[in-house]
Amino acid sequence: MAAYRPGVLMGNWKEDACLEEDRLRDFMRKRERGELFIQKINKLQDNLLKKIQLSVSKDGFVHFGDTVMFLNPDNKPSVENYPGKCRSLTLAINLDEMSMYSAEPLQAPYGVSAVESVDPVGRNTFCILSVDGGAVDEPIRFGQNFVLGTTGGFSDRMLYLASDHKSFIRFAKKSYLQQVFLTDELSYLTCWQATFLDPQLRLEYEGFPVPANSKMIITHCHTNRSLAVPRNFWTRSYFGKEYEVICHTYLNSHKAEEDKNYWVIVTGNPSNEGGTMIDRPNPHSGGIRKNEFREET
Template sequence: MTSMIPTARYRPVVRIGNWFEDICLEQEKVQAFKSLRDRGQLLVEKTRRLFDNFHKAIELEAPKENVYFGAIVQLMPMKMNICEEHVKAQPALSVIINERVVRHSQNINEECEITIAPSVTPCVRNSFRIVSGDEKDRTNEVIKYGQQFRLECVESQDDMLLLYSAPKSADLKSMIYTTFDSRKWGEINLPLGLCRKSNCGPGKEIPSAYTKWFCTHIEPKKRFESHGAPVPSNTALVITHVPTNKNLAAENVVVQTLFGPEFLVSVQNYKDIYNRERWQNIWMICNGQSEGKR
C-alpha cells in the first residue's frame, strides 16, 4: 500500500531553478534600491530632507513694543505645561506633515496640518508673517485691536500659504481634512489648515474671509475702550477668527507626529462663569524676546 502513495520528488534541475529565481529576485531588490538611492527617492532621504526644510532657521522681527504688519512672529499660548519642569521650550503654533504626504512632498504645502509644538528656536515650521487682511500693503504699520490680518507661512514666495479655518457645512462636516481632531462636549472643534492665496476669493474654493483674524484685549471690560489701540507684543491677548467669531484655542490633547508628541489646536471658545476666556484662548504674539509679559 505504501508504494501506491504518490510522493513529491524534485529533480536537481528544479531545485537549481528555484535557487536561481531567488537570486534574481534579490538582485532586482538591490537594483531597485540603488535606483531609488541615486534619484534621492529613499524614504530615509525624504525624511532627512523634510527635517532640513521644516527646521530651517528663521530670524524673527527685532523686539519691539508693538506688533507690525510684515513682521515675522510666533504665536504662543500663554499657559500650557508641555512636559517636565526642567524643559523650558515654549510651545508655538507649528506646521506638521503626516506620513501620507511625506512620500511625495517634503515642503510646506496645502496638505500640511497645524499643531502646537515646543519651539527651541524659531524655524520655518513655527514662524509666520503677518500681512494685511484688506489686500493693501501695510508693511511697517502698527496692528491695532480689532484690525483684521492674515498669517502666511514664511517659506511661501510666489503663491502664499495662508492659515485659515472654516465653518462646518450643512451636514456638520469640516472642509479641512486632519489626521486628528479635538472635541468640546462631544462636538468636533473647527480645525486649522493652509491654503494657497490663489485659491481664496470670489468664485474660488475658499472664501478670503476664512483666512482673516483679529486681536482683542484679554479683559472683556476693556475691549471697547482698547478697540483701535496698538497691539502690544509678548503680551496676553485673544486671537479671533473673523467669519466664525471663535477664538484660536490650544487643546490639551497630545498626538504623536513625525516631529514627536505635540498638542492639537482648534478654533473654539472656552470661557469661565464670568464670561472671560480660559487659558486655551489666551495667546501672545512673540517677536523675538525671550520672555513675554506674564
C-alpha cells in the same frame, strides 16, 4: 558542443543589462535635479527645522511684515482638565508621517498643531501680512484684519492659517470642534484679528496698536471664534507629541476667555541675535522670565 560554464550568459541577459543602464541613467538625472525621494525629504526637514530670526520690535508693537511666533502660555494646573502642568506651546505646521514619506507632492490643506518647542524654526514661525498685501511696517491694531503666512517648510509657496465652520465632514480629529488648518489660497477664511484680553476694556482699546509679547485673544473673523489649545487632546506626529489647535471660545463664569484662548505674539530679543523676548532677563527678579508676560489691564 561546449559544456556549460559559469561564464555562459543565460536568459534575457541583454534586456536585463539595458534595463539596468536605464535605471542608472534615470537615477543620475533625478539626483542632479534634486528629485530623489530622500532629497525631497531632507529638503523638507531642513526647511521645517531651519533656525529663523524673529523680527525685533523697536516700539513695543507688532507690525505688518514681522516674523513672529504665536505662543500659548503655560497654564495653571487643573485637576479637572489636565493631569499636570503643561509648558508653553507654539503654533506650528504639523505633517503626519504618511505625508512626510509620501512619494506624491504634498497637497493642501495641511495640519496645524501646538508644540512645546519655543525656539524659532521654520515650522513654528509666521509672517504677519495685511489683507491687501500692503501696509508693511505699519503697526497692527486691535480689531484689524491680518493674515498669518508660514515662513518655512515649503520653499515653493507660502501657506496661510485658516479655519471654517464645523460640518459633518470638516472638524478637528480629536475634539470634534472647529478645525484650524493651513491652505495655499487667500480668502475670507484666512483673516484673523487681535482682541484685547480684558473684555471690559475692549471697546476702549479698539483701534490701538497691538503690543508685542503680551497676552491677547486671536479671533477668526469669519466664524468669530477664538484660536485655542485645549491641551487635553494630543497626537503623535513625525516630530513627537503635539497638541491639537482649534477655533473655540472657552468662557469662564465671568464671561471672559480662559487661558486656552490666550496667545502671545513673540518677537526677537534685540540684545541677543537669534533669541526671543521670552528669554530676556526679568529685571525685577534677576532671573529668566520665561513664560512671564505683560498682561494689559
